[in-house]
Amino acid sequence: MRATLIHGPGDIRVETVPDPVLSTGRDAIVRVVAACVCGSDLWPYRGVTPTREPRRIGHEFVGVAEAVGEQVERVRPGDFVIAPFYVCDGSCANCRNGVSTSCLHGGWWGSADREGGFADGAQGERVRVPLADGTLAVVPGPVADEEVPGLLTLSDVMGTGHHAAVSAGVGPGDAVAVVGDGAVGLCAVIAAKRLGATTIIAMSRHPERQALAREFGATHVVAERGDAGIEAVRELTGGIGADRVLECVGTKESMDQAIRSARPGGMVGYVGVPNGGPELPVRRLFETNVGVNGGVAPVRGYIEELLPDVRSGAIRPGLVFDLELPLEEAAEAYAAMDERRAVKVLLRP
Amino acid sequence: MRATLIHGPGDIRVETVPDPVLSTGRDAIVRVVAACVCGSDLWPYRGVTPTREPRRIGHEFVGVAEAVGEQVERVRPGDFVIAPFYVCDGSCANCRNGVSTSCLHGGWWGSADREGGFADGAQGERVRVPLADGTLAVVPGPVADEEVPGLLTLSDVMGTGHHAAVSAGVGPGDAVAVVGDGAVGLCAVIAAKRLGATTIIAMSRHPERQALAREFGATHVVAERGDAGIEAVRELTGGIGADRVLECVGTKESMDQAIRSARPGGMVGYVGVPNGGPELPVRRLFETNVGVNGGVAPVRGYIEELLPDVRSGAIRPGLVFDLELPLEEAAEAYAAMDERRAVKVLLRP
Numbered sequence: 001m002r003a004t005l006i007h008g009p010g011d012i013r014v015e016t017v018p019d020p021v022l023s024t025g026r027d028a029i030v031r032v033v034a035a036c037v038c039g040s041d042l043w044p045y046r047g048v049t050p051t052r053e054p055r056r057i058g059h060e061f062v063g064v065a066e067a068v069g070e071q072v073e074r075v076r077p078g079d080f081v082i083a084p085f086y087v088c089d090g091s092c093a094n095c096r097n098g099v100s101t102s103c104l105h106g107g108w109w110g111s112a113d114r115e116g117g118f119a120d121g122a123q124g125e126r127v128r129v130p131l132a133d134g135t136l137a138v139v140p141g142p143v144a145d146e147e148v149p150g151l152l153t154l155s156d157v158m159g160t161g162h163h164a165a166v167s168a169g170v171g172p173g174d175a176v177a178v179v180g181d182g183a184v185g186l187c188a189v190i191a192a193k194r195l196g197a198t199t200i201i202a203m204s205r206h207p208e209r210q211a212l213a214r215e216f217g218a219t220h221v222v223a224e225r226g227d228a229g230i231e232a233v234r235e236l237t238g239g240i241g242a243d244r245v246l247e248c249v250g251t252k253e254s255m256d257q258a259i260r261s262a263r264p265g266g267m268v269g270y271v272g273v274p275n276g277g278p279e280l281p282v283r284r285l286f287e288t289n290v291g292v293n294g295g296v297a298p299v300r301g302y303i304e305e306l307l308p309d310v311r312s313g314a315i316r317p318g319l320v321f322d323l324e325l326p327l328e329e330a331a332e333a334y335a336a337m338d339e340r341r342a343v344k345v346l347l348r349p
Numbered sequence: 350m351r352a353t354l355i356h357g358p359g360d361i362r363v364e365t366v367p368d369p370v371l372s373t374g375r376d377a378i379v380r381v382v383a384a385c386v387c388g389s390d391l392w393p394y395r396g397v398t399p400t401r402e403p404r405r406i407g408h409e410f411v412g413v414a415e416a417v418g419e420q421v422e423r424v425r426p427g428d429f430v431i432a433p434f435y436v437c438d439g440s441c442a443n444c445r446n447g448v449s450t451s452c453l454h455g456g457w458w459g460s461a462d463r464e465g466g467f468a469d470g471a472q473g474e475r476v477r478v479p480l481a482d483g484t485l486a487v488v489p490g491p492v493a494d495e496e497v498p499g500l501l502t503l504s505d506v507m508g509t510g511h512h513a514a515v516s517a518g519v520g521p522g523d524a525v526a527v528v529g530d531g532a533v534g535l536c537a538v539i540a541a542k543r544l545g546a547t548t549i550i551a552m553s554r555h556p557e558r559q560a561l562a563r564e565f566g567a568t569h570v571v572a573e574r575g576d577a578g579i580e581a582v583r584e585l586t587g588g589i590g591a592d593r594v595l596e597c598v599g600t601k602e603s604m605d606q607a608i609r610s611a612r613p614g615g616m617v618g619y620v621g622v623p624n625g626g627p628e629l630p631v632r633r634l635f636e637t638n639v640g641v642n643g644g645v646a647p648v649r650g651y652i653e654e655l656l657p658d659v660r661s662g663a664i665r666p667g668l669v670f671d672l673e674l675p676l677e678e679a680a681e682a683y684a685a686m687d688e689r690r691a692v693k694v695l696l697r698p
Contacts, residue, residue, distance in 0.1 A: 093589050102613030208490045264443045264451030279628030291642030295635040
């Protein structure tokens with residue numbers, strides 16, 4: 001089959017790789033209907049994180065189950081499935097606590113399966129899915145083609161934006177600031193509105209993303225950054241700062257922006273992968289009682305909650321895809337996102 | 350009147366100082382019935398924080414109002430009052446949000462009042478209280494002498510332990526670990542039990558404090574620290590760590606202990622004054638979805654909630670006082686706490 005590999009910074013290639021095969025009895029083979037490129041895929045693409053050898057890449061996909069192992073009970077061949085960006089069993093103590101990203105038996109796409117075999121990267125024609133019963137969410141009934149982008153966001157970005165909002169404790173009437181206007185930040189705007197926030201401040205300098213943020217429910221846009229951005233948020237929040245701030249970037253600057261935009265006693269929900277790891281300024285947090293909560297989003301657990309709203313059109317996260325390309329043009333997909341010509345690119349095998 | 354001053358590391362003196370006088374119309378003069386020494390008073394005592402010039406010290410007291418300014422409405426002369434460890438107006442946006450420690454018009458004991466005059470340190474015979482209506486909590490009815498220690502804990506340590514538990518989101522059935530066996534840590538055990546935790550692990554190496562922790566509701570005691578302590582907590586929590594961890598020390602080591610003792614998706618509630626400021630390891634927090642919430646405890650807002658349980662004896666935080674001395678022996682009070690001969694010392698003017 002054909003699948004995407006990263007060979008090094010800026011070097012994305014679609015190559016022929018071995019077809020996946022069932023091997024553990026608890027796995028499934030899924031034909032990928034759509035995959036996409038994640039903001040975090042750009043870290044190795046940009047050389048920020050090293051690529052020591054060519055490896056399979058991609059961790060967001062939806063598709064149709066083609067075959068399942070003999071112990072698989074919840075997924076049947078022919079089912080349309082959504083895969084979260086990780087593997088989980090759905091039954092360990094951490095999964096039961098809602099933190100399936102810390103599954104005691106889980107793993108990651110594009111790497112070895114703990115039980116044996118390989119979990120393919122998502123940017124390919126097929127993926128072998130370990131622990132299929134825990135990992136895959138089945139979408140009931142027929143799935144229309146125009147539903148695919150929305151469903152694909154449940155694989156990562158919509159669930160991740162939702163996690164930022166849940167981690168920050170967003171509730172009815174809250175004033176929420178969102179740091180980051182990538183796909184996750186835009187989905188965080190959707191999530192904040194869905195959870196009842198009445199003031200939603202999108203921090204964005206890009207006219208097209210500002211427009212999408214407003215379409216998703218942002219009541220205000222702040223284009224300034226740093227001290228000016230913080231001052232603008234304060235002016236919109238009675239002089240004290242936002243009740244909840246959703247950090248959806250992962251840099252030292254964005255975390256600083258988030259912490260300083262929160263009011264005393266407020267909470268920062270963060271989901272941006274901290275690259276190189278800004279350490280958090282505990283003294284400032286202490287003095288202001290600003291909390292920090294979040295992390296790698298356990299999106300598997302959110303799929304069933306968000307799915308009805310996606311299918312009904314009550315929320316429309318699929319709009320974050322502003323470019324669609326065939327899988328064979330994966331290299332162009334990365335370039336478009338790297339150069340910010342696209343918010344998020346959908347790939348069709 | 351007589352009051353306590355710190356002149357430098359290890360140098361505590363009780364001296365004659367000017368009697369306080371009403372000066373703003375919104376203030377009160379309180380005759381101190383009891384004050385005490387705080388763990389955070391030991392930072393300047395030990396020279397960890399500098400003392401540039403002799404200054405008044407102490408920030409926890411209960412007493413009887415002797416006189417009130419003409420604009421004071423809630424406090425009358427003769428009222429028994431509890432003062433939180435800070436001044437607040439109770440009406441600004443931050444106070445209304447429950448973060449009275451960030452009061453827009455507040456201040457601290459032993460320093461200048463923003464409106465004019467001076468807010469005396471608590472370890473003295475009398476204190477001028479700015480913004481008396483916001484700052485002071487009135488205890489209804491007659492107050493028996495044996496009630497005084499319990500009421501005094503509402504000035505700081507009981508409310509601070511409660512804040513750790515509230516910030517961590519402690520609820521019914523939770524497994525909670527408490528890092529720190531000082532007065533605040535012991536009060537955090539009380540708070541965890543009061544909020545419904547069913548497993549409460551006190552981390553303590555001192556037999557007397559272990560015994561008090563058990564009396565307050567600890568179900569387990571872990572004497573080990575570092576990796577061994579974390580392993581012990583894991584063994585008591587199904588192998589994954591505590592749902593909530595209450596950090597009541599404020600050192601880099603204690604925060605590390607707290608963060609690593611929490612299960613994935615757990616929350617650290619911290620109230621230990623971070624001395625020198627350990628920065629928080631965001632990468633580890635991100636990967637495990639462990640949140641960090643808390644800070645300088647807005648205890649004023651907790652007094653009314655906790656007062657009935659203190660007065661009924663349902664909780665007995667006054668037991669943290671294991672030494673009582675006359676005010677004139679303040680220097681010995683500091684020495685006893687510094688040398689850990691006492692958990693917490695009550696001073697009677």
